Amino acid sequence: MTTDIVLNIAYVDKSFSGLHALKDVNLQVEKGKTHAIIGPNGAGKSTLLNVCIGRLAPDRGTVTFNGEVITGKSAHEINQAGVVRVFQTPEIFHDLTVLENVMIPALATRDGSFKLNPFVRMDAETDILREAEQALEEMNLLEKKHMHAATMSRGDKRRLELAMGLVQHxxxxxxxxxxAGMSRADTNxxxxxxxxxxxxxxxxxxxxxxxxVVFSLADKxxxxxxxxxxAEGTPDEIRGDPRVQEAYLGGTHHE
Structure with a gap:
């Protein structure tokens, strides 16, 4: 494996009650690239991510991150190693402000644990405040930093969670x-x-x-x-692959 491979998924199988969710999956993600995984509902996409972050153990196969096998490690250990996942349903603190939502994971990343009270002198944490505001700016949410998260639109909540992931570096x-669930304007x-x-x-x-989204962002x-x-390839290769058109892009499944 070259040093340019950040994530290596090798021969991964996963079954639930005898039904195969993943069968002999092999996938490599290159450093600095955006790798999209597409497929119809029930294809195993979220199951694969759950295996990568330690929420599920594979029945067979290994996941390697930065050259180290992470199969069998806890979700917390994998997160601390530098793997951050943003879930399909926003997992935010609705009773806190937008800024406070981003400061919490920033503090946790610095301290290495959620056990510490993140509200102790939060207003004095100027370095954390600066990092949180930068993450919000990247998601075009800085002007909403004093809003309560509960009052945000779904699109803004999704971007807030992205900012909460970004601030963990x-x-x-x-x-x-x-x-998911965004208007076209929010998606753009x-x-x-x-x-x-x-x-x-x-x-x-x-x-x-x-x-x-996929064709705008993905390298592979x-x-x-x-x-x-x-199938696997560049966006242009995937567009023209008849297997993909039959199974997903041009079949009966539409999203």
Whole structure:
């Protein structure tokens, strides 16, 4: 394996009650690239991410991050190693302000634990405040930093969670449906923000049904169908692959 491979998924199988969710999945993510995983509902995309972050143990196979096998490590250990995932349903603190939401993971990353009270002299944490505001600016949310998160639109809540991930300085950023439920205007704004992050060279894996998002951001695309990788290539190669058109892009499944 070359040093340019950040994430290496090798021969991964996962079954639930005898049903194969993943079958012999092999996938490599290169440093600084945006790698999209697409496929119809039930293809195994979220299961694959859960295996990568330690929420699920594979029945067979290994996941390697930066040359180290992380299979068998806890989700907390994998996160501390630099793998950050943003989930399909926003996981934010609705009773706190937008800024406070981003300061909490920034403090946790610095301290290495959520056990410490993040509200102790939070207003005095100027370095954390600066990092949180920078992450919000990258997601075009800085002007809303004093809003309570509960009052935000769904699109803004999604971008808030992206900011909460960014402030942890991930070495590998896993995005599960980052534009799910967004209006087209919100989706376009999120694409622009993610393109800006891409220019910084951050390594990302994106699960997404919106092909505008995928083709705007991805350097490489892997296509999952019934738990197996059926095609892999550049956006142009995937557009023209008849297997992909049949299984996803041009089939009966529409998102």
């Amino acid at each position: 991930p070495q590998l950023f896993l995005l599960d449906e980052p534009t 704004a999120t694409i622009a923000s993610l393109q800006h992050i891409k220019e910084r060279g951050m390594t990302k894996v994106i699960i997404e049904h919106d092909m505008q 695309i892997s296509v999952l169908a019934q738990g197996q990788i059926i």
